[in-house]
Amino acid sequence: MEVLIAIAIGTLTACGIYLMLRARTFPVILGLSLLSYAVNLFIFISSRIRLNAAPLITEGGQYSDPLPQALVLTAIVISFGMTAVLVIMALGGYLTSGHDRIDTEDQHADRPEDPIARQIGDQP
Amino acid sequence: MSQLLILPVVLPAVLAGVIILFAGKTLAVQRGISVLGTLALLALAITLIQAPTQAYFLGNWPAPFGIVLMLDGLSALMLLLTASLALIILIHTIRTGWDAKGRHFHALYLFQLMGLNGAFLTGDAFNLFVFFEVLLIASYGLMVHGGGQARIRVGVQYVAFNLLGSTLFLFALATIYSTTGTLNMADLALKLPQIPAEDSALIRVAAVLLMLVFAIKAALVPLQFWLPGTYANAPGPVAALFAVMTKVGAYALIRFGTLVFPTDLPATTTLLANLIYPAALATIAVGAFGTLASRNLPRQIAFAAIGSMGTLLLAVSAFTPPATSAALYYLIHSTLATAALFLISDLARTRRDGLTAALFMIAVIAMAGMPPLSGFVGKLLILDALRTDPLAWAAILLASLLTMIGFARAGSDLFWKSPDTEAPAQSQAAVLLCLTALIALTLAAGPVTTALDQTAQALHNPTAYIAANQLGGR
Numbered sequence: 001m002e003v004l005i006a007i008a009i010g011t012l013t014a015c016g017i018y019l020m021l022r023a024r025t026f027p028v029i030l031g032l033s034l035l036s037y038a039v040n041l042f043i044f045i046s047s048r049i050r051l052n053a054a055p056l057i058t059e060g061g062q063y064s065d066p067l068p069q070a071l072v073l074t075a076i077v078i079s080f081g082m083t084a085v086l087v088i089m090a091l092g093g094y095l096t097s098g099h100d101r102i103d104t105e106d107q108h109a110d111r112p113e114d115p116i117a118r119q120i121g122d123q124p
Numbered sequence: 125m126s127q128l129l130i131l132p133v134v135l136p137a138v139l140a141g142v143i144i145l146f147a148g149k150t151l152a153v154q155r156g157i158s159v160l161g162t163l164a165l166l167a168l169a170i171t172l173i174q175a176p177t178q179a180y181f182l183g184n185w186p187a188p189f190g191i192v193l194m195l196d197g198l199s200a201l202m203l204l205l206t207a208s209l210a211l212i213i214l215i216h217t218i219r220t221g222w223d224a225k226g227r228h229f230h231a232l233y234l235f236q237l238m239g240l241n242g243a244f245l246t247g248d249a250f251n252l253f254v255f256f257e258v259l260l261i262a263s264y265g266l267m268v269h270g271g272g273q274a275r276i277r278v279g280v281q282y283v284a285f286n287l288l289g290s291t292l293f294l295f296a297l298a299t300i301y302s303t304t305g306t307l308n309m310a311d312l313a314l315k316l317p318q319i320p321a322e323d324s325a326l327i328r329v330a331a332v333l334l335m336l337v338f339a340i341k342a343a344l345v346p347l348q349f350w351l352p353g354t355y356a357n358a359p360g361p362v363a364a365l366f367a368v369m370t371k372v373g374a375y376a377l378i379r380f381g382t383l384v385f386p387t388d389l390p391a392t393t394t395l396l397a398n399l400i401y402p403a404a405l406a407t408i409a410v411g412a413f414g415t416l417a418s419r420n421l422p423r424q425i426a427f428a429a430i431g432s433m434g435t436l437l438l439a440v441s442a443f444t445p446p447a448t449s450a451a452l453y454y455l456i457h458s459t460l461a462t463a464a465l466f467l468i469s470d471l472a473r474t475r476r477d478g479l480t481a482a483l484f485m486i487a488v489i490a491m492a493g494m495p496p497l498s499g500f501v502g503k504l505l506i507l508d509a510l511r512t513d514p515l516a517w518a519a520i521l522l523a524s525l526l527t528m529i530g531f532a533r534a535g536s537d538l539f540w541k542s543p544d545t546e547a548p549a550q551s552q553a554a555v556l557l558c559l560t561a562l563i564a565l566t567l568a569a570g571p572v573t574t575a576l577d578q579t580a581q582a583l584h585n586p587t588a589y590i591a592a593n594q595l596g597g598r
Contacts, residue, residue, distance in 0.1 A: 020288065025280055032287050039294040046302035068301065071250055075294055078257045082290070085264055086283045093280050096273040102281060 001049055005041065012038035025090040025100045029083065036079035043072045129180035129193050131168055132203055132241035136161055140234035148228075155218050158230040162211045165237065169204040177582070179247065179592040187593040188311045194247035196589050197579030198452070202244040202375055205456055208561065209368055209463055210237055216467050216554030217361040225270040225359070232269070236262035236365065243372055247593065249300065249307040249384075252376065253293050256341075260286050263369060266362045267354060278353040285350040289340040296333035299326055310593040312384045313586065316391065324391035331385050331392050335399060338380070341373025343430050344437060345406040352414065355426035360470025363422065367462035370433050371455055378440055378448065382583040387443050400441035405519050407434030412523035415530035421469045424534055425462065428491055431523055432458035438516055439506040449580035450505035453573055457498040457565060461490040464558040471552065472538060481539035483555050488535065490562050492528040493520075498566040505573065 012034050019031025047065030055066035094100045139161040147153040172195055180193040214233070216222075223229040239259025246252050268279040301307055303323045304315045319327060336347070343351040351370070355363045377400070385392045411431020418424035436458060439451035464487040472480055486497070493499035503520055510516040565572065582588060 020284075025284075028284055032284065032291070035288070035291045039291050039298070042295060043298040043301075046298040048302070068298070071297075071301075074250070074254065078254070079287075079290070082257065082261065082283070082287055085261060086280065086287065089264070089268065089276060089280050089283055092268075093273070093277045096271075096276055102284070 001051075005045055005049070009038050009041050012041070023102055025093065025102050028102055029086055029090060032086065033079075033083055036075070036083070040072050040075055040079070043068050043075055126178060126180055128168065128171065128175075129178065129195055129245065130182075132165060132172075132245065133193070133238055135164060135168070136234040136238040136241070140231045140238070143231045143234070144228065151224060154230040155223065158214060158233060159211075159218070161234055162207065162214050162237070165241070166204075166207040166211055169200065169207040173200040173204050175200070177588045177592050179594070186597060187595050188306050188308045191251045192247040192308065192310075192593060193245045194310075194589065194592065195245065196592075197575075197582055198375070198378065199244045201452065201456070201576075201579065202371070203241055205371075205459055206237065206240050206244070206368055209365065209459060212554050212557045212561070213361045213364050213463065213467070215557065216364070216470070216551075219551035219553060220361070220470065222270070222359055222361050222470075228265070229269055232262050232265040233365075236266060238262075240368065240372065244375060247309050249309055249312070250297055253290070253297060256293065256372070257290060259369070259372070260290075263362075263366065266365070267358050269359050269362060275357045278357045282350050282354045285340065289337050292333050292340075293337040296330045296337065299330040299333070303327055303330070308593065308595075309379070309383055310586075310590040311595055313386075313590055314595065316384065316389055319391065327391040328395060331380075331396060332399065334380060335377065335396055338373045338376040339400075339403065342370050342377065342437060343373070343407070343433050344400070344403045345410050345430075345434070346403075348407065348410065348430050351430055352418075352423055352426040355429065355466070356420070356423040360422075360466055360473075363426075364463040364466035364470075367429060367459050367466065370429065371459055374433065374436055374440065374451075374455060377437065378451070378583065381440065381443055382448070383586050383589065386584070394443075397441045397443050400437055404434045404438040404441055405515065407431070408438065408519045408523045410434075412526035412530075415527045418530070418534075421472065421534055421538065422466070424530060425465045425469060428465070428527055428531070429458075429462045431527060432462065432491070435503065435506060435520055435523070438520070439509060442510060443584075444509065445577070445580040445584045447506070447509035448583055449573065449576045450502070450509045452576045452579060453498075453505055453569075454502035456572075457490070457502045457562065460558055460562050460565065461487060461499060464555055464562065465491055467555045467558060471555065476539055476542060479552060481535070483552065483559065484535055484539065486559055487555075487562075488528070488531040490559075492531060493524045494528065496566065498562050498569065501566055501569045 016031045016035035016038060019027045022028060047068045050062055050064040053062040053064040055064050057063050139157055143154050143157055175195060177196040182191045236259055239255050239262055242255035243252060243259060246255055264283050267282060268276050303319060303326050304312060306312060306315060340347045355366055358366060381396055385396055387394050387397060408431055411427050411434055414427030415424050418427055436451055436454050439447045468484050468487055490497040490499045493503040507517055507520060
């Protein structure tokens, strides 16, 4: 069981990091989602694996730690919300610029319409 | 007194909700609520900075089980700094009309303050993560305020970078929880020295992961890539507010480096210090060369901000009370100086007259660390605390020179080689306030450093902080 979960977390993390390193926003978002799934699993098992145990302390019985379950719920909600924000912003970037490359070339990203950019940038 | 501790978090949250629900359409009401809220936060911070170290138990749950908010010298100082800066920037925003260029500026601004205050107050590591997310999600909104293609595309990078940081934060927290069974910072400080030797490798991994997360926030090289683009493309007042965002990373590094992973902890010893030190030197170099090489003003200020984070973290990495005290003084200074420069660059977009040029010169002198302003005092204190370290001396002094040259070139290009422009209705009031605060910090350097010495002593000997958590039960 431990081996299985460790492999699952490792695979998710590796895929997530690979996708994060892509140059387009959509794979990056997918990569971040995979990473957040990996970390959710990781938090969930941080109290060790206990099968068929309620999160209640009973006389002599086994119990599972309820705190990581609360933590993982918080983490799920937050990563869900953050992914939604990122999707909206990436969509906005795609619609305004016509492509979804994640890199920004410095010369063009620096507010070319800005008088300061022009002022200092165009000096010989 | 104890009940006041929750207000810096609850007040902005409630006011932001009120703005969204009842004042979504009327800008004047939004501005009124926002200004009153920020004034109240400032008054609260002034009250709290005189209060002794104390805890607020949320829901009255005892310490390691519930979440605690902790007030000590460092948190109170950060609250005061945030509230003062927030008021100054709010004045600038309203006088320049930035808040009218998009919707919900004031609500996002208050949520941002809530996140910042919460991050400074919380005594629970997981709660720190939650407040990081609150301040980040508000900052995403503020960052793209006003829209525009470049801003949104840089915004995507900024969000992606910080989401990766959040994931690392969660990995670190889960590792710490699985080895110690607690996430209360004071409880961690008591439990970490007693962990079995076979778990100490896990603690080292978690410590370095946490350091990476805070280094992303603090823009420590090589994790600074998000900062120049973000700051240069954010709206002027928002970039000025972000000056305190990098300080959240520095705050968290100081807090965890002194309380949870102090240098006498057997599992980590000087691991963090050894990692931060070379990174801080590299940060100073990147900041200085970036300031010299940047071709527009907001980007140049962003690099100067990176350089100042390097100087600050170089002092932090010593982890001695005098160096921490110097770092705290420099932290106040660099927040105000960076914010002043961003506000001036925002003004200079439309108005380049003699007064703006003079203000720019004063702010640059402060930022570069030239006498007579507080940057000089701050760097002097840091150099004094790192007296045995020639490398640090060389880095800080050379970086000051390069920063000065870079800004001198930018200033002469901007104010001498271009015609004067007299745009109406641009107010310098906020910049004047910011610079007045810098001058006050210089004049009051004696009493301020005495107070900061006490704060640093308390940080390096956190018995009062741990005792306030009442871990043994009440």
